[in-house]
Amino acid sequence: MSMLENKFEKALWSTRFIVLIAVVLSIISSITLFLLGGWDIIQATIFNNPLFNENINTNNDLLFKIISSIDLFLIGIVLLIFGFGVYELFISEIDFAKGKFADSTLKINSLDQLKNKIIKVIIIVLIVKFFEKVLKLSHNFTTPHDLLLFSLSILSICIGYYLINRK
Numbered sequence: 001m002s003m004l005e006n007k008f009e010k011a012l013w014s015t016r017f018i019v020l021i022a023v024v025l026s027i028i029s030s031i032t033l034f035l036l037g038g039w040d041i042i043q044a045t046i047f048n049n050p051l052f053n054e055n056i057n058t059n060n061d062l063l064f065k066i067i068s069s070i071d072l073f074l075i076g077i078v079l080l081i082f083g084f085g086v087y088e089l090f091i092s093e094i095d096f097a098k099g100k101f102a103d104s105t106l107k108i109n110s111l112d113q114l115k116n117k118i119i120k121v122i123i124i125v126l127i128v129k130f131f132e133k134v135l136k137l138s139h140n141f142t143t144p145h146d147l148l149l150f151s152l153s154i155l156s157i158c159i160g161y162y163l164i165n166r167k
Contacts, residue, residue: 019090026083030076037072040065067132074125078118085114123164127157 044065085108088094108114134150 016090019086023083023087023091026079026086030079030083033072033076033079037069037076040069040072044069064132064135067128067135071125071128071132074121074128078121078125081108081117081121082114084108085117089114120164123161127161130157 044062048061048065050062084094088108089111108117130153134153
């Protein structure tokens with residue numbers, strides 16, 4: 001019975017390699033988002049820049065495109081952290097990173113640690129998204145009440161971020 005049990009457990013343990021699909025695809029997605037974010041910044045710098053295009057009067061379009069690109073970079077970072085974390089949790093510790101990057105953000109020791117790191121980056125993405133939306137709506141701020149609500153929303157985001165990061 002122990003030989004059959006041993007073979008079953010070996011086969012069961014080998015199924016962990018299925019996570020390699022998630023690892024490879026998240027790394028590919030991360031690289032793609034970094035390239036797209038970089039391309040968007042290059043395009044914004046050339047086509048939405050008041051220095052190079054006399055038809056543009058304000059910096060808002062340039063700023064909006066750059067902030068949107070930062071969003072792509074941050075989501076790329078989430079996917080990168082996820083890919084490295086899942087690999088280290090289920091497959092193997094990355095030997096190359098042991099000495100050089102011992103305290104790196106990409107070093108994951110538990111599923112909770114991976115979850116917490118991803119949640120923190122996602123919250124930063126949401127903050128950047130909020131800033132992006134406010135930037136688009138900023139021309140509609142006409143009354144003191146609008147500015148008060150805007151200030152309160154920024155304050156609530158800061159308090160929430162503080163509460164998440166306190167130890």
